[in-house]
Amino acid sequence: MRHQKAHRKLGRTTEHRMSMLRNLATSLINARAERIVTTLPKAKELRPFVERAITLSCRAQHLEGDSAKINSVHLRRQAAGFFHAGNMQQTEMNGKRGQARLPRTAGVAAVKRLFDELGERYKDRPGGYTRILKLGRRDGDNAELAIIELVDNPRELEAAEAARKRSKHQGQKKKKSGETREATPTRTAKVAEPVEESAEVVEAAAAESSEDAPEVEAEAGQSEEESK
Numbered sequence: 001m002r003h004q005k006a007h008r009k010l011g012r013t014t015e016h017r018m019s020m021l022r023n024l025a026t027s028l029i030n031a032r033a034e035r036i037v038t039t040l041p042k043a044k045e046l047r048p049f050v051e052r053a054i055t056l057s058c059r060a061q062h063l064e065g066d067s068a069k070i071n072s073v074h075l076r077r078q079a080a081g082f083f084h085a086g087n088m089q090q091t092e093m094n095g096k097r098g099q100a101r102l103p104r105t106a107g108v109a110a111v112k113r114l115f116d117e118l119g120e121r122y123k124d125r126p127g128g129y130t131r132i133l134k135l136g137r138r139d140g141d142n143a144e145l146a147i148i149e150l151v152d153n154p155r156e157l158e159a160a161e162a163a164r165k166r167s168k169h170q171g172q173k174k175k176k177s178g179e180t181r182e183a184t185p186t187r188t189a190k191v192a193e194p195v196e197e198s199a200e201v202v203e204a205a206a207a208e209s210s211e212d213a214p215e216v217e218a219e220a221g222q223s224e225e226e227s228k
Contacts, residue, residue: 008041019084022107025050026083028130028148029110029118035149043132043148053082054129057119076115083107121152 010017024046027036038046056079060072084107122129128151135145 008045010041010045021046021049022082022084025053026106026110028150029083029113030106033149033155034153035147037135037145037147039138040132040134040144040146043146046148047130047132049082051127051129053079053114054118054122055127057114058123058125060115061119061123072115076111079114080107080111083110118150125152 010020012020020042024036024038024042028034028046028050056075060075063071084105086104086108087102118129131149131151133147133149135147137143138145
């Protein structure tokens, strides 16, 4: 039975595996394109790991009351466990003149962006903050690659907005073409007019022929008498 074997070892010890997942989560949160390329097993292990941290930031957006600030700090400390800690020598240099302060690590920046931006973006989304796209196999070791990215990123929203504008423009063009077709006159009414005129002409010709018939008979009778 596969009890308590839900996760992949990835060929690493526990400390090495957790450090690698923290590095991947930091890279994903701080990435400008909000996506990274890694192997498929690593991406599948990173997905639930980083989504738990995003859930903590979403929970902080719904805090209310007098203890909201205290609980928000508690959630930030919990989320910091999913990233590498800040520079440990930062406190040792405080208050020393002539020494520049050491830069904070990327893990601190990841926690700040997680609670300031991503928590606000996903506060009404019930999970599913990431997406995995397969890329095929890598040359050399034949490892299967994949892209893991955050959903509702700016690039995706821009593409959706462009598609919406394009569909709206096409709908306006179809509407204009339909209006031009309705405005063109039909030729069905013009076909019946010559038929009515021809009927009147036929009736007039028939009346003239009936009036001329006695004169023709009289001329024929005179010609017969002369011949006799």
